[in-house]
Amino acid sequence: MLQWKCFYGCLLCCVLFPLSARVTLAENGKTEYVIVTAENAAAAERNAAQELHDCLKKVTGADFRIVDQKQKRTSPGIFVGNTDFASAQGMKQDSFGPEEWSIRSVGKEIVITGGRPRGVLYGVYDFLERFAGCRWFSIDMDYTPSMAVLEVPEEIRIQSNPAFRYRAIYFLVSNMPAKAFHHFTNHARMNSYGNLPEYGFSEMYGSPRGCHSYLDYSKDFPVEISWMGENGKRVQVRKQTDGQICYSHPEVRKRFIEKMKAYIKTDREEAAKKGTSYPVFYDMSANDCSVPCHCPDCAKLAEKYGISGMVIDFTNTVAKEIEKEYPDVLVMMFAYKESMIPPKDIRARDNVVVRLAFMDVEFAGGKNRDVMRPLGNPQNRWYVEQMDNWRKAAKNLAVWDYWKLYTEPFPCPKTPVSNLPELVRKYRDLGVVHLFVEAEIASAERVIPDSFIDLRNYAGARLMVNPDLDMKSLVEDFMNGFYGKGAAPMKEYLSYLETRMNEEPLPLSYVHPAKRKFMDKDFFLTVDRLLSQAEKSAAGEPLPLANVEQERLILDIAYLNMLDKFPENPLKLSREQLEARIRKNLDAFGRKHFTESRWNQIKGSNFQRFLAPLYRPPLPEKFKDKTVIDMIWSDIGQAAPVEDADAAAGKALSVPITHYSAKEPFHGREVEFGVYARDRKQHLLTRKVAKADLPQDEKYHFYYLGRSRILENTCLWVHWTWWIQIPLKMVYDPLNAEAVYDVYLSLKAQGPSYVKNSKQPDDLRVDRAIFVKVMNMENPLPPELQGKKAIEIPYSAFEYLVEKKIDEDAVEKMAVSPKGNDLHSKEPAFGLIDLKTKKRPFTTRIPAAEIAQDEKYHLYKLGRSKLTPDMRLWGHFTWHMSCPLGKYFNSADPDAEYDVYVSLKLQGPAYVKDSKKENAFLVERIFLVK
Numbered sequence: 042m043l044q045w046k047c048f049y050g051c052l053l054c055c056v057l058f059p060l061s062a063r064v065t066l067a068e069n070g071k072t073e074y075v076i077v078t079a080e081n082a083a084a085a086e087r088n089a090a091q092e093l094h095d096c097l098k099k100v101t102g103a104d105f106r107i108v109d110q111k112q113k114r115t116s117p118g119i120f121v122g123n124t125d126f127a128s129a130q131g132m133k134q135d136s137f138g139p140e141e142w143s144i145r146s147v148g149k150e151i152v153i154t155g156g157r158p159r160g161v162l163y164g165v166y167d168f169l170e171r172f173a174g175c176r177w178f179s180i181d182m183d184y185t186p187s188m189a190v191l192e193v194p195e196e197i198r199i200q201s202n203p204a205f206r207y208r209a210i211y212f213l214v215s216n217m218p219a220k221a222f223h224h225f226t227n228h229a230r231m232n233s234y235g236n237l238p239e240y241g242f243s244e245m246y247g248s249p250r251g252c253h254s255y256l257d258y259s260k261d262f263p264v265e266i267s268w269m270g271e272n273g274k275r276v277q278v279r280k281q282t283d284g285q286i287c288y289s290h291p292e293v294r295k296r297f298i299e300k301m302k303a304y305i306k307t308d309r310e311e312a313a314k315k316g317t318s319y320p321v322f323y324d325m326s327a328n329d330c331s332v333p334c335h336c337p338d339c340a341k342l343a344e345k346y347g348i349s350g351m352v353i354d355f356t357n358t359v360a361k362e363i364e365k366e367y368p369d370v371l372v373m374m375f376a377y378k379e380s381m382i383p384p385k386d387i388r389a390r391d392n393v394v395v396r397l398a399f400m401d402v403e404f405a406g407g408k409n410r411d412v413m414r415p416l417g418n419p420q421n422r423w424y425v426e427q428m429d430n431w432r433k434a435a436k437n438l439a440v441w442d443y444w445k446l447y448t449e450p451f452p453c454p455k456t457p458v459s460n461l462p463e464l465v466r467k468y469r470d471l472g473v474v475h476l477f478v479e480a481e482i483a484s485a486e487r488v489i490p491d492s493f494i495d496l497r498n499y500a501g502a503r504l505m506v507n508p509d510l511d512m513k514s515l516v517e518d519f520m521n522g523f524y525g526k527g528a529a530p531m532k533e534y535l536s537y538l539e540t541r542m543n544e545e546p547l548p549l550s551y552v553h554p555a556k557r558k559f560m561d562k563d564f565f566l567t568v569d570r571l572l573s574q575a576e577k578s579a580a581g582e583p584l585p586l587a588n589v590e591q592e593r594l595i596l597d598i599a600y601l602n603m604l605d606k607f608p609e610n611p612l613k614l615s616r617e618q619l620e621a622r623i624r625k626n627l628d629a630f631g632r633k634h635f636t637e638s639r640w641n642q643i644k645g646s647n648f649q650r651f652l653a654p655l656y657r658p659p660l661p662e663k664f665k666d667k668t669v670i671d672m673i674w675s676d677i678g679q680a681a682p683v684e685d686a687d688a689a690a691g692k693a694l695s696v697p698i699t700h701y702s703a704k705e706p707f708h709g710r711e712v713e714f715g716v717y718a719r720d721r722k723q724h725l726l727t728r729k730v731a732k733a734d735l736p737q738d739e740k741y742h743f744y745y746l747g748r749s750r751i752l753e754n755t756c757l758w759v760h761w762t763w764w765i766q767i768p769l770k771m772v773y774d775p776l777n778a779e780a781v782y783d784v785y786l787s788l789k790a791q792g793p794s795y796v797k798n799s800k801q802p803d804d805l806r807v808d809r810a811i812f813v814k815v816m817n818m819e820n821p822l823p824p825e826l827q828g829k830k831a832i833e834i835p836y837s838a839f840e841y842l843v844e845k846k847i848d849e850d851a852v853e854k855m856a857v858s859p860k861g862n863d864l865h866s867k868e869p870a871f872g873l874i875d876l877k878t879k880k881r882p883f884t885t886r887i888p889a890a891e892i893a894q895d896e897k898y899h900l901y902k903l904g905r906s907k908l909t910p911d912m913r914l915w916g917h918f919t920w921h922m923s924c925p926l927g928k929y930f931n932s933a934d935p936d937a938e939y940d941v942y943v944s945l946k947l948q949g950p951a952y953v954k955d956s957k958k959e960n961a962f963l964v965e966r967i968f969l970v971k
Contacts (some may be wrong), residue, residue, distance in 0.1 A: 062195035064149060066119075069189060070102035077110050077118040077126070085158055085241035086122035089165040093121060093153075099185045100173045117149040122161045127154040134160075138202055140232065144168055146197040158318055159241030163230055167201065176522050177228035179495040180213075180221040181633050182584050184522040201507070205468070207244045207322065207439070207475040208505040209233035210498050215485045216639035229502035233477075236317060247320035248304040252375070252441075254324045258300050259286050259293070266292045269336040281329045288355040289338035298362045301325065305367050322394065322475065323363075325356060326375035333379060349376055350384030353393070353434075360393045368392070373439060373475070376431065383427065389435035394475060396439035397431060399424055401446065401550055411548045412443050413455060416463045420548060425467070432471050439475035440468055444501065445482075445491060446550050448768040450676045451651070453554035453599045454568065456493045458500060459539050462512045465504040476505055483634045486681065487647050490595050490630055493535060495523065495588070525585030527575030534571040534592070551753045553770035555603045562611045568596055569612050587629060594626035602654050616655055627651055649692075650675050658689045660811075661743070668814040670772050670782075677767050687741055687789065688808035696764045696805040698792075707762070708794035708803040714744070714759045714786055716769070718752045725749040725837065726784060726845055726855075732795055739791040739801060741808055746784040747847040748815060748854040750837050753778075757786070759807055772812050781853060782812040821852070823900045823944065826968060832929055832939075834967040842921035848963060850898055850946060856963040859921035865951035865960040870918040871903045871943060873926075875911050882906035886918075887945075889952075896948035896958060898965055903941045908969075914941065917962060929969060942968040 066074055078090045090107050097105045108114060110124050120126045123134040132143055132154050142155030142164030153164040169175040172193045176184035208231050213222055223235040236243040249257035259267070259278060267275045268284040278284045287293050301323060312319035333339065333348055342351040352374055360372040373394040376383075381399060389395050401412045410424035431438060442464075444457050468476060478501065482494050500515050516535070524531045541559035545552060554560060572593050579585040600612060601619055631640045631647060653675030660671060674682040674692040682692035698707070712735065715727035726747040736742050751772045759765040774780055787810070790796065792803030822831060835853065836845070842860040869892070872884035883904035893899040903914075908930040916922030931937060944967075947953070949960030 063192040064146070064195050065190060065192050067097065067101035067103040067105075067188075067191040072097075072101065072103035072105055073116045074105055075114060075116045075118050076105050076107045077114075077120045077124060078107060079110055079122050079124045082122050083157060083241075084238035086161045088239040089153075089162040090121045092162075093119065093165045093169065096169050096173060096175050096185065097191070100175065100188050101191045102187075103191075119151045119153065121153050121165065123154065124152075126150065127152045141200070141202040142167060143201075144171075144197055144199040146193070146195065151193070151197065157241070159232060162241050163201075163203075166228060166230065167199065171199075176518070177225055178499055178519060178523050179588075180218065180225045182495075182523065182588070203230060203232075203506045204465075204508050205473060205476045205505055207233060207477070208502065209476070210444075210478045210480060210501055212480050212482050212494065212498055213634060214481055214483065216635050217483070218634075218636055226502075229499065230506045231502050238317070242318040244322065245318070245320045247308050247323035247370075251322075251324050252326055253281055253329045254326055255286050255328050256281055258297050258325070262286075262293070262296070266290045266296075268334050269339070271335050273335070275336075278328065283328070284330065285328055285332060285334055286355075287334045287336055287339060288351050289334070289336065289342055294355065294358050297325065297359050301359060301363055301372070302366060305363070305370060321369055322371050322373055324373045325359060326373065326396065327352070327377060327380065331378060345385070346387045347382060347384045349380040349382055349434075350387045352380050353384055353387050353389050353395075356393050357387075357390045360390045364390075364392045371437065371474075375441075381427065383430040383434050387434070389437075391436045393435065394437040394439045395431060395435040396441055396475065397428065398441035399427065401443050401548075411550070413446065413457050413460075413542070413549045415460045416467055428467070428471055436472065437475075438471055438473045440473050440477070442476065442478045444478050444480040444497060448550065448770070449554060450768075450771055451554065451598055451602045452490045452492075452595045453557075453560070454492045454538055454564075454595055455542060455549060456491075456497065456535070456538060458493055458497050458516070458535070459512070461497070461501050461504055462508065462510075465501070466508040469508045486643055487650065488627070488631050488634060490591070490598070490627075492538065492592065492595050495591075496520075496535075523585065523588050524575060525579050525582040527579035527582075527585055527589050530571040530574040530578065531589065531592070534568060534575075537567060537571070547753065547775055551770065551773070552775055553773065554599060555606050555771075556774060556776075560599070560603065562607060565596070565600055565607070566611055572596065590626045591630060591633075594623065594630055597623050597626070598651055601652075604654070620652055620655060623651060624648060653690060656690070663743075664785075664811055664813060670812040670814075672767070672771055672810045672812075674808065676771055683806070685789075685806060685808065688806070689741070689787065690808065693789070693806040693808035694759075694765050694767075696760045696762075698803050706794070708792065708805075710761045712788070712790060712795070712805065713761045714746065714757070714788070716746060716749060716751070716755060716757050716784060719754045719756065721752065721840065723840060724844055725752070725755065726847075728847075735790045735795055737796050739789060739796055739799065741787045741789045741806075743785045743787050743811070745847075746786060747845065748781060748783050749845065750779060750781055750835075751812070757784075757810055759786070759788070760805055765805075765807055767807075767810060769812075781815040783815060783854075785811045785813070787811070815853070822968075823942075825900050826942070826970060829970050832969040834924065834926075834929075834969070836965050838967070839916070839922050839924045839964065841923040842919075846961075846963060848946070848965070851963070851965040853965070856946065856965040857922065858961060858963050859917045859919055861919055861921055864917070864919065864962060865949065867918045869945070869947060869952075869962065871914065871916050873904070873906055873941070874913055874915060875909050876913060877909070877911040887947075892947050892952050894953050896946065896953055896956065898944050898946045898963075900942050900968075901945055903943055905938055905940050907936060907938050914967060916943070916964060922964065924967060926969070937971055939969040939971055942970065944968070 076090050076094055094105050094107055130147055132152060137156030137160050139156045140159045140163060142160045144164055145152045153168055155161045155164045174186040178184055226234040227240040232244045236245055264275050264277050266287060267277050268286055269275045276284050309319045342354055356374045363370055371392055371394045373396055375396050375398060377398045399410050411420040414420050482489050482491055496519050499519055503510055520528045520532050541564055544559045545557045575589040579589055597619060631644055673690040683695045685693045712730040716725040718725055726749050728746050751769050753773055755769045757767040757769055787808050789806040791801040793799045794803045836855055836857040839857045843857045844860050846856050846858055848856045869887040873882045885903045887901055908926055910927040910930050912926040914924040914926055944965045946963040948958045950956045951960045
């Protein structure tokens with residue numbers, strides 16, 4: 042572990058602990074104090090004494106000898122652990138909680154003690170932080186000041202306990218430098234890593250796993266008691282995505298109880314053999330897919346209690362039986378996907394922990410939380426309401442939290458740091474016992490740099506222990522130590538970044554980094570200046586300088602990806618300079634977060650990813666001289682690419698060989714892809730290509746999906762499983778949301794499922810998506826409306842049970858039609874309805890005699906009416922088409938009346954005599970004429 046000594050510690054201690062009567066522990070490299078331990082000290086307590094010795098020696102130069110309490114001594118002592126002296130002062134170890142600690146002065150003597158397994162260790166860490174200025178800032182930086190004189194207050198009375206029983210920030214996932222990682226996380230008092238005796242072991246999950254464990258319990262269930270799908274058939278679930286369990290079946294409940302008891306028994310036997318702590322938290326939670334079971338009895342439970350109540354009812358049954366034999370066990374369930382909404386008329390038992398997992402808006406749409414905004418932001422109102430309601434339904438809550446964005450195409454400056462105190466205090470006030478934060482900055486294959494991640498992890502961990510810490514002082518302390526002489530400009534950068542982030546009104550996860558309001562020329566110039574100042578100031582301090590350059594890496598990657606936005610190159614960097622700097626700082630970042638051997642294996646692919654914009658392939662000839670957005674593998678964010686010499690940029694996204702279930706081959710269907718708006722739960726485009734129509738050369742070909750607007754929180758998906766999902770933030774423009782694009786996907790189909798006699802493995806690969814902006818989209822008015830002032834409403838405004846269709850006859854080459862069966866058995870119908878008053882200004886049916894027989898678009902007048910804020914136009918006799926008209930209501934002219942027209946194509950024998958075409962009901966536009 043690298044150490045960095047400086048002289049900020051004395052100043053910090055004076056600021057944090059005002060001078061009063063003082064006791065000198067060491068002066069000029071000498072001390073009369075010894076560290077006194079008990080002969081029966083646990084491994085963590087012996088480690089605590091050794092760390093106290095080592096750190097105090099580094100701080101003062103003095104040797105605080107470690108002695109056993111049975112040894113005779115004349116020197117004053119610092120008593121560590123369950124000593125006789127501590128007990129004589131009424132500080133008996135069994136009076137403390139497992140992580141509770143106490144620091145007390147008794148005359149010249151000092152006592153640091155606490156509970157087992159980690160209380161004493163945490164007491165020593167607290168002592169070193171408060172009085173010796175020691176800090177553990179990150180996985181590669183301990184901060185140890187030098188002090189000529191070490192003093193402590195004459196009167197010390199400290200007793201404390203972490204706010205949450207389980208604390209974890211999951212920021213490195215595999216191939217990490219384990220020793221450095223465990224050193225940092227345990228000193229940060231995250232109690233869930235390593236399970237090492239010297240750190241007092243860990244709060245581990247019981248068998249079989251820590252989340253999505255239904256599959257482990259039920260994979261051997263016979264079909265008779267297995268999960269029932271929507272088709273009314275029971276399915277033996279064999280994968281996380283196959284389904285769930287039958288919550289209501291008595292045999293399922295019985296088997297879960299038996300298996301959990303067996304897991305607990307085995308875990309405790311193993312813990313006793315190894316001399317480790319045994320787990321208390323036992324996860325019993327839904328697989329990673331839709332939650333409900335659709336059998337009649339489960340449906341009754343869901344109707345009675347809500348879906349989450351159905352899960353609680355099941356969990357309560359198991360937990361009740363577990364409590365009889367193991368009263369200290371806490372059974373953990375998920376509030377996740379459909380079970381996020383609090384239940385009706387049922388409460389979780391006191392030995393049940395309900396774990397809330399509310400995804401960010403980038404995954405779940407507009408009503409979910411925004412992790413980059415303060416808890417009091419309107420975007421988070423729904424999240425707060427749900428948490429408050431859950432508090433009424435459960436004594437014990439857990440939170441699976443997210444402190445980063447997951448679908449960004451490239452790293453970009455941003456941070457949630459200032460939001461953390463309010464958030465963590467809210468969790469504490471709700472009675473959360475288990476706090477887990479997912480915020481990866483590295484995966485098995487790649488690094489994922491983000492802004493101020495070490496500050497986020499450090500401050501977040503400290504707040505999990507004590508949510509009432511003053512965040513301003515915490516940040517000041519971190520900045521001074523972590524950036525050394527470069528601290529001042531880095532503090533200014535953090536403040537500037539947080540201020541500028543507030544300029545973007547939309548959730549950051551909705552907006553491509555290059556289109557965020559604050560990512561302008563002034564931002565890059567200002568941050569570049571501040572980083573340059575910090576680099577110059579910290580030039581003589583290797584670790585602080587490296588920490589500044591870590592922030593430089595994120596700015597440079599963002600700048601490289603935005604060079605097209607700034608053709609004047611405001612930072613005046615050549616591409617060669619930018620590449621060299623990114624390579625240098627990315628290499629340092631990788632070496633910090635991976636083992637050396639692993640980083641040497643994967644650094645090449647990481648360099649490729651982050652430098653890909655320098656080597657973007659030329660546009661195909663058909664797209665030249667058009668305004669396009671060209672997405673290659675490196676623009677797509679989290680998806681893992683595969684090497685492919687045929688791909689436009691050498692890599693592609695892959696839908697590999699696998700099997701979705703035993704009954705249906707993964708590559709058994711037609712090739713499907715489309716564009717989907719998550720917030721609206723609406724398909725903007727869909728296309729299927731029959732296998733007979735696929736090229737047989739196993740090369741990449743462009744497929745036209747159609748013409749559409751690209752809305753916020755939209756993705757392009759590939760394969761019937763949606764195996765590939767490409768966020769389209771790069772295309773969505775919040776300043777020009779009405780922009781229309783022709784969408785093309787470059788796809789290769791290979792393997793015998795797609796190409797006859799192929800020797801390749803089955804796969805669908807995507808190497809490129811191109812969006813061609815449709816220019817001059819002012820569509821001509823139909824002849825009947827020429828010269829009139831008309832409001833045009835496009836096909837894309839229709840909602841509910843609709844699907845978009847490619848149609849060359851439509852002015853935008855797209856139209857919308859109703860979904861469902863038996864769509865063409867009655868006359869076409871439209872009407873208006875006020876959703877608030879339920880009034881219907883008109884209903885219009887188009888008789889057969891008035892239907893145009895050329896199977897083209899024609900204008901049909903539907904009626905005349907005033908508008909209201911709650912007005913909707915419905916279409917088709919099924920009412921499957923719904924178009925909101927409230928946005929066109931003019932409060933300054935509420936009595937204005939409008940003629941309502943629809944541009945409609947009716948084709949097929951249901952509408953046109955002797956037609957050979959397929960029946961279709963297609964709407965391309967609506968017009969309101971005042």
